[in-house]
Amino acid sequence: MKRRDFLSSAITVTAASSFPVGLGLAADLQAVAPKGDKVTISEGMVSDLQKSIKGDVVLPDSEQYEAARKIWNASFDKRPSMIVQCADSNDVVSAVQFARTNNVLMAVRCGGHSYSGQSTTNGGLVIDLSRMQNAEVDANARTCRIQGGALLGNLDRAAAEYGLATTAGFVSHTGVGGLATGGGHGRLMKKFGLTLDNNLGVEMVTADGRLVKANADENADLYWAVRGGGGNFGIVTQFEFQLYQMDPMVTSFAYTFPIEAAPDVMKFYFEWDAEQPDETASSLGLRRNAQGEAAVAIGGTYIGTPDQAEKALGKLVTFGKPIIGRITSANYVTMQAAADRIYAHGRYYYSKSGFFDRVDAKLPEVMLEYFMKHPTAKAGISAASHGGAAGRVPMDATAYAHRDAKYQISISVDWDKSEDGPGWLKYARDYWSVMEPLSDGGFYVNTTDDDRENTIRKNYRGNYERLVDIKTAWDPDNAFRLNANIPPRRKA
Numbered sequence: 346m347k348r349r350d351f352l353s354s355a356i357t358v359t360a361a362s363s364f365p366v367g368l369g370l371a372a373d374l375q376a377v378a379p380k381g382d383k384v385t386i387s388e389g390m391v392s393d394l395q396k397s398i399k400g401d402v403v404l405p406d407s408e409q410y411e412a413a414r415k416i417w418n419a420s421f422d423k424r425p426s427m428i429v430q431c432a433d434s435n436d437v438v439s440a441v442q443f444a445r446t447n448n449v450l451m452a453v454r455c456g457g458h459s460y461s462g463q464s465t466t467n468g469g470l471v472i473d474l475s476r477m478q479n480a481e482v483d484a485n486a487r488t489c490r491i492q493g494g495a496l497l498g499n500l501d502r503a504a505a506e507y508g509l510a511t512t513a514g515f516v517s518h519t520g521v522g523g524l525a526t527g528g529g530h531g532r533l534m535k536k537f538g539l540t541l542d543n544n545l546g547v548e549m550v551t552a553d554g555r556l557v558k559a560n561a562d563e564n565a566d567l568y569w570a571v572r573g574g575g576g577n578f579g580i581v582t583q584f585e586f587q588l589y590q591m592d593p594m595v596t597s598f599a600y601t602f603p604i605e606a607a608p609d610v611m612k613f614y615f616e617w618d619a620e621q622p623d624e625t626a627s628s629l630g631l632r633r634n635a636q637g638e639a640a641v642a643i644g645g646t647y648i649g650t651p652d653q654a655e656k657a658l659g660k661l662v663t664f665g666k667p668i669i670g671r672i673t674s675a676n677y678v679t680m681q682a683a684a685d686r687i688y689a690h691g692r693y694y695y696s697k698s699g700f701f702d703r704v705d706a707k708l709p710e711v712m713l714e715y716f717m718k719h720p721t722a723k724a725g726i727s728a729a730s731h732g733g734a735a736g737r738v739p740m741d742a743t744a745y746a747h748r749d750a751k752y753q754i755s756i757s758v759d760w761d762k763s764e765d766g767p768g769w770l771k772y773a774r775d776y777w778s779v780m781e782p783l784s785d786g787g788f789y790v791n792t793t794d795d796d797r798e799n800t801i802r803k804n805y806r807g808n809y810e811r812l813v814d815i816k817t818a819w820d821p822d823n824a825f826r827l828n829a830n831i832p833p834r835r836k837a
């Protein structure tokens with residue numbers, strides 16, 4: 346059966362076997378097609394979709410709509426034509442089939458943390474996975490099956506119940522769906538690899554509305570692509586992750602120095618960090634406190650006890666004259682959620698970042714000089730250490746193409762409604778324009794706001810053409826286009 350026949354027969358069966366359930370739609374729904382033109386969806390089609398799924402269809406006139414349409418970053422105040430809150434993978438199949446049959450633009454939402462607002466749309470249909478957060482651990486096999494709408498906290502907590510862990514990011518309300526399809530940087534990545542390196546296989550809904558498995562044995566091309574290619578290839582409804590035995594307690598360390606010491610601290614940091622073992626996850630940050638006082642800090646996590654950490658951290662423990670310096674034992678799961686409130690939902694956020702495969706001699710000076718130009722507490726810059734196990738994976742083993750990165754440097758600003766948003770955007774962009782020439786030109790697809798085709802092509806390096814082949818095979822119409830998009834080849 347051809348794809349179009351399959352889609353229309355699936356919808357016809359649904360339509361014939363159900364009755365409108367009274368969504369209160371006074372008229373047909375106006376929506377937006379993938380290419381931006383307007384489409385009209387009949388009230389009956391929408392009602393049939395609601396009848397056929399376990400979850401809910403939320404429409405603009407519904408009481409739940411305002412809450413349902415919001416994503417983490419208030420900068421993206423968009424109004425989808427409908428939101429399908431899926432309860433299981435069958436609902437995701439129905440939602441994709443509905444979107445394809447009615448030619449509606451799809452956005453896919455897990456944790457809603459897309460920095461570029463790709464998980465919502467004006468006029469399109471949001472496939473919201475946030476009800477799908479179930480996690481099941483097989484303690485003997487040391488694996489976790491987790492649904493595609495889960496948050497990092499769901500993964501960390503489920504694994505920790507069995508004394509296990511795997512790499513996840515630094516803020517526990519971030520979604521597994523976006524993080525694990527694009528990368529997955531975190532405290533454990535030097536020890537256990539990126540989150541996507543621990544992806545053993547997925548179940549996903551493809552652009553033609555089928556639920557398929559992708560792993561090393563089945564649909565291996567899709568499995569390769571979904572580890573780094575982001576949301577381009579379909580909607581993951583379930584991941585299976587490798588877990589590792591880990592003591593629930595790790596060591597947290599933080600050394601803060603006066604800003605006057607920054608040149609020495611920064612020089613020290615990059616030399617010191619290069620010698621650190623895989624157990625150490627560190628970063629260097631320039632920040633200001635609420636009073637506007639600037640400081641430079643080295644901090645991070647060591648997988649081991651404070652005594653072991655003290656030995657491994659070596660010269661850091663006695664370096665310079667810190668304002669505060671501490672090494673403490675910390676519960677890993679608690680630490681993973683410690684920054685949650687700093688990155689609260691509903692504020693305005695912007696970030697520019699990139700990868701650095703080497704530390705240019707000028708880098709500390711440039712980083713510091715521009716930071717000092719802005720004397721308020723709003724902006725910060727950090728260099729997070731990469732490498733270790735994540736760096737030892739061959740560049741073409743997965744779609745993720747930045748194994749050689751030594752650091753990811755990020756400039757972040759955030760503000761609320763009453764503040765000068767455009768001013769902050771300009772600040773971050775100007776700052777990045779002086780940092781970028783010192784980078785290796787690569788960036789993390791999960792944090793970029795630059796989705797121009799040429800930029801994405803360059804960023805995937807030698808993996809790009811294979812990604813285009815796989816996209817062409819699995820999503821020839823570019824149905825999944827709200828992402829760091831890899832367009833399929835044009836049809837002959």
Ligand SMILES: Cc1cc2nc3c(=O)[nH]c(=O)nc-3n(C[C@H](O)[C@H](O)[C@H](O)COP(=O)(O)OP(=O)(O)OC[C@H]3O[C@@H](n4cnc5c(N)ncnc54)[C@H](O)[C@@H]3O)c2cc1C
Binds near residue numbers: 523
């Ligand atoms: C506060 C904060 C902290 C962060 N910290 C880290 C960090 O420590 N490490 C790190 O690596 N990254 C980090 N990131 C970046 C993060 O990886 C991306 O923002 C990611 O896209 C968030 O995933 P999400 O599911 O919450 O996003 P969503 O906005 O829900 O989705 C973003 C995109 O991901 C795709 N997607 C989502 N779910 C699925 C799915 N189930 N199947 C297929 N595609 C899907 C879709 O294309 C969607 O447009 C952070 C981001 C924020 C905002």
